[in-house]
Amino acid sequence: MVEWTDFERATIQDIFSKINYEVVGPAALSRCLVVYPWTQRYFGNFGNLYNAAAIASNPLVAKHGTTILHGLDRALKNMDNIKETYSELSVLHSEKLHVDPDNFKLLSDCLTIVLAAQMGKDFTADVQGAFQKFLSVVVSALGRQYH
Amino acid sequence: MSLNETDKAVVRDVWAKISKSSDAIGTDAVGRLLTVYPQSKIYFSHWADLSPGSGPVAAHGKKVMKGIGLAVSKIDNLTDGLLDLSEKHAFQMRVDPANYKLLNHCILVVIASMHPKEFTPEAHCALDKFLTALALALSEKYR
Numbered sequence: 001m002v003e004w005t006d007f008e009r010a011t012i013q014d015i016f017s018k019i020n021y022e023v024v025g026p027a028a029l030s031r032c033l034v035v036y037p038w039t040q041r042y043f044g045n046f047g048n049l050y051n052a053a054a055i056a057s058n059p060l061v062a063k064h065g066t067t068i069l070h071g072l073d074r075a076l077k078n079m080d081n082i083k084e085t086y087s088e089l090s091v092l093h094s095e096k097l098h099v100d101p102d103n104f105k106l107l108s109d110c111l112t113i114v115l116a117a118q119m120g121k122d123f124t125a126d127v128q129g130a131f132q133k134f135l136s137v138v139v140s141a142l143g144r145q146y147h
Numbered sequence: 148m149s150l151n152e153t154d155k156a157v158v159r160d161v162w163a164k165i166s167k168s169s170d171a172i173g174t175d176a177v178g179r180l181l182t183v184y185p186q187s188k189i190y191f192s193h194w195a196d197l198s199p200g201s202g203p204v205a206a207h208g209k210k211v212m213k214g215i216g217l218a219v220s221k222i223d224n225l226t227d228g229l230l231d232l233s234e235k236h237a238f239q240m241r242v243d244p245a246n247y248k249l250l251n252h253c254i255l256v257v258i259a260s261m262h263p264k265e266f267t268p269e270a271h272c273a274l275d276k277f278l279t280a281l282a283l284a285l286s287e288k289y290r
Contacts, residue, residue, distance in 0.1 A: 034269065
């Protein structure tokens with residue numbers, strides 16, 4: 001089981017209580033699609049992903065970005081059992097969506113950077129550490145049911 | 148994933164905008180590396196103080212950013228341009244190349260936090276490509 005310090009728990013809850021899901025989610029996903037263009041393979045039916053501007057203004061990308069970010073709410077509410085919490089989603093990503101689990105890390109990195117841009121000085125090294133630990137636990141749980 | 152002319156132009160442009168705060172960027176990035184990826188501390192066991200913002204951390208951050216500035220100036224041929232630094236990292240310091248990825252990420256996080264408007268997805272992409280190419284050039288002499 002993952003051990004969380006009080007600082008880590010408080011930091012994660014605090015971050016998510018303050019972010020605007022409809023801004024951060026789309027920003028993270030569209031950034032991922034631009035910085036790591038091979039991730040576009042999973043969104044063939046999303047329409048125009050031709051360039052960064054198209055991606056940034058694509059409503060399907062925006063909607064999906066928000067959905068993904070809300071997916072993290074499950075971990076937020078079950079920090080002491082993230083492994084089990086994502087078991088179903090892990091199977092979905094593996095068997096139905098066929099997402100290379102390496103992509104989870106790419107999206108995590110983009111989310112970290114979007115948060116850093118938004119929080120500026122408040123995104124201290126310790127806050128970054130806590131946030132990245134949280135994301136890496138979710139990423140690990142999402143990759144668990146791949147066989 | 149080599150750098151095209153647009154990438155190089157973007158990198159030069161971003162560097163021009165951020166290089167005056169390069170010392171602060173370097174200090175912050177190295178401090179984050181040691182905090183977020185504690186395994187990286189093994190390379191600095193000879194330092195008296197490994198805390199973010201300490202003397203040794205700041206000095207090293209400055210050194211790293213000087214190397215990046217050099218790389219920007221040698222962007223048309225990073226392998227040749229960084230030969231000396233590569234030898235140093237390979238034979239003297241023996242840094243596991245996996246760590247370059249970690250420091251690169253921290254550098255990008257710092258640039259994002261200090262210059263959010265400039266750090267657009269396109270700028271992020273070009274810089275990520277550049278830092279990856281830099282890491283590759285730095286690993287050139289390893290084996």
